[in-house]
Amino acid sequence: MPQTHLHWHHHPVQQSQRAAMKGQRAFVLWFTGLSGSGKSSIAGAVECLLAERGRHTYLLDGDNVRYGLCADLGFSRADRTENIRRVGEVASLMVDAGLIVLAAFISPERAQRKNVRQRLPAGQFIEVFVDVPLPVCESRDVKGLYQKARAGLIIDFTGVHSGYEAPENPEIVIRNHQIDIDAAAAQVLDYLQREGYLDRSDI
Ligand SMILES: Nc1ncnc2c1ncn2[C@@H]1O[C@H](COP(=O)(O)OS(=O)(=O)O)[C@@H](OP(=O)(O)O)[C@H]1O
Ligand SMILES: Nc1ncnc2c1ncn2[C@@H]1O[C@H](COP(=O)(O)OP(=O)(O)O)[C@@H](O)[C@H]1O
Numbered sequence: 001m002p003q004t005h006l007h008w009h010h011h012p013v014q015q016s017q018r019a020a021m022k023g024q025r026a027f028v029l030w031f032t033g034l035s036g037s038g039k040s041s042i043a044g045a046v047e048c049l050l051a052e053r054g055r056h057t058y059l060l061d062g063d064n065v066r067y068g069l070c071a072d073l074g075f076s077r078a079d080r081t082e083n084i085r086r087v088g089e090v091a092s093l094m095v096d097a098g099l100i101v102l103a104a105f106i107s108p109e110r111a112q113r114k115n116v117r118q119r120l121p122a123g124q125f126i127e128v129f130v131d132v133p134l135p136v137c138e139s140r141d142v143k144g145l146y147q148k149a150r151a152g153l154i155i156d157f158t159g160v161h162s163g164y165e166a167p168e169n170p171e172i173v174i175r176n177h178q179i180d181i182d183a184a185a186a187q188v189l190d191y192l193q194r195e196g197y198l199d200r201s202d203i
Helices: 015-021 039-052 077-096 110-119 134-140 145-150 181-194
Strands: 027-032 057-061 100-104 125-130 172-174
Touching (some): 027 110, 039 057, 039 125, 077 110, 172 181
Parallel strands (some): 057 100
């Protein structure tokens, strides 16, 4: 039952102070794309590059959060929306704690991703579209899920029975069938450097 008699407590230590103590700016890199497009691989490679630069990060991965935080959710439209809402809330809390968050979720609907963007301060949500054609994702099929979906053993599989809405205005587009994982991670780092996300000067 939603609570109605609630009051927000404003606490003295703010995000800017928490991030400054870590010597960084806080933001979310939100990787969206089909299963097998390379979201987890690129997010992991970017996290390594950030760790090498001494940045404090956390990677939220679709498969992993479904073992715990979202273990009660499946892949219906309503469950995916709740999955992204919860993960968006967690990402928002982590950014408030001063972290750089990498989130790798199919997040198939524009509205789901927009809701997360709106939960974060302006400029702290960076949408990364991992743009790989379905046939390429299907040919990779590391987990054998496309094969199972085509055989009718998995229902609601994204790209097979369930839709994916490509971002209209993502900050970064990675054509991850034309470059390797290191080049994809470097593309993200270049963006962060160019746009000042890795600056320490004015924090
Ligand atoms: N029906 C169906 N459709 C899509 N994906 C499926 C499905 N069933 C299981 N899986 C596995 O779950 C991973 C996607 O979970 P997400 O939390 O990212 O999905 S969503 O954002 O809620 O749509 C996805 O991981 P990735 O391949 O890394 O994307 C799959 O391993
Ligand atoms: N740029 C790339 N070139 C070739 N293979 C890739 C590339 N990026 C990812 N892969 C491979 O594609 C498969 C799916 O990658 P993964 O990161 O698990 O995707 P997702 O998290 O989107 O499901 C893995 O076997 C991975 O090694």
